[in-house]
Amino acid sequence: MESPYFLPLLASLQIFFLRGSPADLPAPPNIFVSPEKMEYLIGDTVSFRCVAPPSKDKIQGFQFSGTTGWAVDIRTFRKTYTYTFNITGPKDGGSHTCRYTIIDRLLRPVRSKESKVIIISVKDPPPHPTLSLNTSSGVVSEGYPLLFICTAPGNTVEHRFHFYKEGAEVIPGSEVNSSETSAQLCIPQSSQNHTGNFTCAYEEKVEGRWILSFASSVVTVFVKEPPFAPELGVDPSSAVVTEGYPLRFTCIAFTDDSRLRFHFYRDGVEIPPGQAGSETTAMNPGNFTELLFPQTPRRFSGKFTCGFEEDVGGTWVLSPQSKVLEVTVKDTPAQPDLILNPPSGEVREGEPLLITCVAYGTSGEWKFYFYKDGTEQFSEACTRNHSFFSIPAAEPTVTGQFTCRYEERVSGKWIPSPLSQAMMVTMQASSLHIPLVTGCAAAAAALVLVLLLAAYICQRRRGHVHWKGLHNKDDTSAYPLALVS
Ligand SMILES: *[C@@H]1O[C@H](CO)[C@@H](O)[C@H](O)[C@H]1NC(C)=O
Ligand SMILES: *[C@@H]1O[C@H](CO)[C@@H](O)[C@H](O)[C@H]1NC(C)=O
Ligand SMILES: *[C@@H]1O[C@H](CO)[C@@H](O)[C@H](O)[C@H]1NC(C)=O
Ligand SMILES: *[C@@H]1O[C@H](CO)[C@@H](O)[C@H](O)[C@H]1NC(C)=O
Ligand SMILES: *[C@@H]1O[C@H](CO)[C@@H](O)[C@H](O)[C@H]1NC(C)=O
Numbered sequence: 342m343e344s345p346y347f348l349p350l351l352a353s354l355q356i357f358f359l360r361g362s363p364a365d366l367p368a369p370p371n372i373f374v375s376p377e378k379m380e381y382l383i384g385d386t387v388s389f390r391c392v393a394p395p396s397k398d399k400i401q402g403f404q405f406s407g408t409t410g411w412a413v414d415i416r417t418f419r420k421t422y423t424y425t426f427n428i429t430g431p432k433d434g435g436s437h438t439c440r441y442t443i444i445d446r447l448l449r450p451v452r453s454k455e456s457k458v459i460i461i462s463v464k465d466p467p468p469h470p471t472l473s474l475n476t477s478s479g480v481v482s483e484g485y486p487l488l489f490i491c492t493a494p495g496n497t498v499e500h501r502f503h504f505y506k507e508g509a510e511v512i513p514g515s516e517v518n519s520s521e522t523s524a525q526l527c528i529p530q531s532s533q534n535h536t537g538n539f540t541c542a543y544e545e546k547v548e549g550r551w552i553l554s555f556a557s558s559v560v561t562v563f564v565k566e567p568p569f570a571p572e573l574g575v576d577p578s579s580a581v582v583t584e585g586y587p588l589r590f591t592c593i594a595f596t597d598d599s600r601l602r603f604h605f606y607r608d609g610v611e612i613p614p615g616q617a618g619s620e621t622t623a624m625n626p627g628n629f630t631e632l633l634f635p636q637t638p639r640r641f642s643g644k645f646t647c648g649f650e651e652d653v654g655g656t657w658v659l660s661p662q663s664k665v666l667e668v669t670v671k672d673t674p675a676q677p678d679l680i681l682n683p684p685s686g687e688v689r690e691g692e693p694l695l696i697t698c699v700a701y702g703t704s705g706e707w708k709f710y711f712y713k714d715g716t717e718q719f720s721e722a723c724t725r726n727h728s729f730f731s732i733p734a735a736e737p738t739v740t741g742q743f744t745c746r747y748e749e750r751v752s753g754k755w756i757p758s759p760l761s762q763a764m765m766v767t768m769q770a771s772s773l774h775i776p777l778v779t780g781c782a783a784a785a786a787a788l789v790l791v792l793l794l795a796a797y798i799c800q801r802r803r804g805h806v807h808w809k810g811l812h813n814k815d816d817t818s819a820y821p822l823a824l825v826s
């Protein structure tokens with residue numbers, strides 16, 4: 342339909358259009374908004390209806406735009422178009438206009454003047470809540486509870502709270518306990534996969550609709566591996582010690598952390614600092630502590646363990662206890678028995694004298710020492726609990742006061758016993774003729790003596806604790822002759 346005939350005119354028209362003022366553009370459309378509100382809420386659905394004025398021009402489409410920078414083009418031949426969208430945030434607020442497009446005589450699209458402006462004012466989401474943990478820092482040890490508290494600001498409107506980890510809503514099953522303005526999320530037993538960034542938000546009911554608030558700031562949680570049980574060591578390593586001798590424990594924590602507090606336990610009860618003269622020494626590095634009993638108390642045997650506390654983000658977290666070490670505390674060796682044969686201690690010249698020293702204890706290793714008037718006569722190491730000192734033919738020099746003692750091997754240490762009671766050996770003149778009656782009387786006297794001796798040993802055995810420490814062989818003379826007293 343267009344012919345070359347029109348070409349010059351069209352060319353001049355083009356020049357005319359390019360120079361044209363806005364007044365020459367197609368008349369502006371009408372714009373209507375629905376619903377009309379002073380303030381729109383997030384979630385509101387808004388419709389703009391753009392109506393082109395009556396004209397013979399062919400409509401090609403509409404454009405809707407907002408001052409926040411968006412524009413949407415719609416192709417249609419209708420004279421009216423309604424554009425609907427949901428308000429999702431403040432970016433949907435501001436001024437909005439529409440235009441329509443026609444095809445001019447040169448078949449070029451021409452946009453109309455802008456419609457009047459419609460201003461949408463979007464109500465801000467509710468202000469962000471505050472998220473906090475009830476511990477001083479976000480570091481906890483695995484297994485310990487985590488308590489989050491999400492508090493909405495101010496007013497007492499109805500709220501619905503949500504907790505998020507890395508932006509994903511926290512799994513139901515974790516308990517959420519909410520009041521009107523705050524909610525708690527309790528994770529009764531944290532595990533390492535709770536490590537992460539937590540936030541919370543709440544919904545507030547506005548005009549019958551739940552509006553989600555801005556998110557709280559991030560709370561970072563770090564769930565540490567639980568502490569390993571420490572290792573308890575003991576010296577002597579056999580865990581057998583004699584009362585009065587040193588007993589040393591060491592507790593080693595397998596951690597680089599030096600802020601540790603160590604505890605030692607005997608039969609499950611914590612050993613208080615300084616008990617029985619004990620000394621606790623914190624070592625360097627701090628993952629190592631020593632407990633020393635310079636003199637192990639009597640009857641202190643027991644099951645020993647240790648544990649420690651670790652400062653995890655301001656909370657002292659108790660480690661599991663070490664394996665049990667069973668320690669045996671032995672009494673000091675008991676006083677030995679010294680037995681003479683002949684029992685009276687009266688020996689004839691040339692006749693044999695047998696002296697037996699009997700040890701106590703169960704160690705299976707003993708050393709025996711025999712003394713006459715404080716001077717060592719004989720010694721031997723034995724695996725039996727008695728030793729013999731034998732004089733096959735007594736000479737007059739045999740006369741004197743005999744004692745013995747032993748040492749018992751406990752955990753590699755030779756532990757000395759006290760001295761036995763002293764026994765007097767006397768020489769009976771061989772030339773002397775003793776009448777039978779005298780002999781009988783002597784035998785009777787000897788019997789009484791033996792009975793006395795037995796009584797005496799029993800007494801001493803019960804009371805041998807008083808002899809403790811008096812095991813120096815130089816002390817022999819300190820014990821006066823018991824039998825003949
Ligand atoms: C707007 O929100 C309604 C529900 O609130 C939904 O059904 C609709 O699909 C949304 N429209 C758009 C364009 O997102
Ligand atoms: C934090 O809350 C948990 C759970 O209620 C509780 O067990 C824990 O002792 C609290 N911690 C502190 C430091 O208050
Ligand atoms: C919520 O916490 C309150 C006290 O803080 C308590 O009395 C109530 O039992 C808790 N509710 C639930 C469902 O745990
Ligand atoms: C977290 O760890 C626990 C065990 O410690 C496991 O049962 C749970 O499935 C884990 N959760 C995730 C999300 O990995
Ligand atoms: C938590 O956020 C910090 C930065 O805020 C980031 O470096 C870290 O990787 C996040 N942690 C996790 C587990 O996503």
Ligand SMILES: *[C@@H]1O[C@H](CO)[C@@H](O)[C@H](O)[C@H]1NC(C)=O
Pocket residue numbers: 593594595596597598599626627628
């Ligand atoms: C004790 O701590 C130090 C550093 O403080 C570390 O090198 C060592 O490995 C730790 N010992 C144990 C047994 O974990």
Ligand SMILES: *[C@@H]1O[C@H](CO)[C@@H](O)[C@H](O)[C@H]1NC(C)=O
Pocket residue numbers: 699700701702726
């Ligand atoms: C000495 O050992 C024997 C067995 O070897 C035992 O029967 C006896 O009771 C022990 N004597 C003392 C005093 O311990």
